[in-house]
Amino acid sequence: MSKDQKFVALALVTSLFFIWGFALNLNPILIAHLKKACQLTDFQSSLVDSASYFAYFILPIPAARFMHRYGYKGGILLGLVLFAIGAFLFFPAAAVRSYAFFLSSLFVIFSGAAFLETAANPYITVLGDPSTATRRINFSQSFNGLAAALGPLAGGVFILSGKTLTAAQEAAMSPAQLNDYLNKEASSVQIPYLIIGLVVLVVAFLIFRTPLPEIVDDTEQSVEEDNRSLLNQIGSLLKISNLRNGIIAQFFYVGAQAGILGFFIRYSERVAGLEEKPASFYLTAATFCFMLGRFSGTFLMKYINPVKLLAFYCVMNVILLIVIFFLHGKFTVIALMGVTFFMSIMFPTVFSLSIRGLGQKTKLGSSLIIMGIVGGATIPPIMGLVSDASNIKFAYLVPIICFSYILYFATTNLRVKKLEVVSGH
Incomplete structure (x- = not known):
């Protein structure tokens, strides 16, 4: 493979990090938008987050098996095709204004994303000098961070109309007028997701035409583990208290992240009195705070014990969420942006602490921790139920439980002085 071919391959595989990051960070926009267009409860x-994160929970193992048989390039191509199909399905879903159709489309999109995420990191490691593999992974992950900032911004500009009816305005409309309004709102996702699908297909075509090195794992190809053996290994790993606690901590972290960002616009409207579009811009600012927190946190870990930093960030988030509960107005939105800053280091730090000392079992242990992201499918609905039963302020008490458990996990690891923090969500 020539130097030019490696550069092209690296650029294409790096684009995958941007693609799934962009889609995942459109979810907070979709939650606010579909609530209005499909007249939903909180x-x-x-369930927008549930459809997305359940796909991530269910698909990684089937994706790994598919790639074991058909290669990583085959897995990437299938992932991109699934992703594009899911994006195209938004067009008919909007035409019939069916929420179940929207959720099915999202599940297809993130089934494809699960294939992409399973393949991307191993590919980056072989596309160049092994001594610079860590640098390449971090470079590629930075595009995931860029997508996290651009997704809400693009969604706020091209999807949200900025027009939300009050109960009185809705009651004053005739059924035909209300139906026209809701149809127009639903249709605003059609063109953006059509464009996303077309761009993804272009990337799939370019990857299809580009020679990519195949990754061969000698151990994986020479030893076929049966299901009973795999279950025995999982059972053995789950007896390790630090790993078990780490899986639970990751469940709570991803759930808190999804819920906090997912209801951000609704919170800004109800508590701070912001209009829909300005609220989306505050959401964009919050994702920039998250990215700033990730970079600054990584820098601080050179001088501060990462475990102590994790514990301090958990305490800060608990304090901020309590403050948010008791106060009202725009300051609470600023405080919520602070929460996104302090939760930024949690995924990679919890991940690194959880796999510490697993040795040859690190690969399987990592898979179990990644499966903990099902928290993103679980915590937001709980927050939604709390909001429907009371109000959005009470819903934001739920993440306090999440960060409190992560604080407990951090305290059980205080003896750890140094930590190699990996990239992650």
Whole structure:
């Protein structure tokens, strides 16, 4: 493979990090938008995250098996095709204004994303000098961070109309007028997701035409583990208290992240009195705070014990969420942006602490921790139920439980002085 071919391959595989990051960070926009267009409760709108994160929970193992048989390039191509199909399905879903159709489309999109995420990191490691593999992974992950900032911004500009009816305005409309309004709102996702699908297909075509090195794992190809053996290994790993606690901590972290960002626009509207579009811009600012927190946190870990930093960030988030509960107005949105800053280091730090000392079992242990992201499918609906039963302020008490458990996990690891923090969500 020539130097030019490696550069092209690296650029294409790096684009995958941007693609799934962009889609995942459109979810907070979709939660607010579909709540309005499909006339949903907060609980129902939270199922946007559930459809996405359940795909991530269910598909990684089937994706790994598919790639074991057909290669990583085959897995990437299938992932991109699934992703594009899911994006195209938004067009008919909007035409019939069916929320179940939207959720099915999202599940297809993130089934494809699960294939992409399973393949991307191993590919980056072989596309160049092994001594610079860590640098390449971090470079590629930076595009995931860029997508996290651009997704809400693009969604706020091209999807949200900025027009939300009050109960009185809705009651004053005739059924035909209300139906026209809701149809127009639903249709605003059609063109953006059509464009996303076309761009993804272009990337799939370019990857299809580009020679990519195949990754061969000698151990994986020479030893076929049966299901009973795999279950025995999982059972053995789950007896390790630090790993078990780490899986639970990751469950709570991803759930808190999904819920906090997913209801951000609704919170800004109800508590701070912001209009829909300005609220989306505050959401974009919050994702920039997250990215700033990730970079600054990584820098601080050179001088501060990462475990102590994790514990301090958990305490800060608990304090901020309590403050948010008791106060009202725009300051609470600023405080919520602070929460996104302090939760930024949690995924990679919890991940690194959890796999510490697993040795040859690190690969399987890592898979179990990644499966903990099902928290993103679980915590937001709980927040939605709380919001529907009371109000959005009470819903934001739920993440306090999440960060409190992560604080407990951090305290059990205080003896750890140094830590190699990996990239992650």
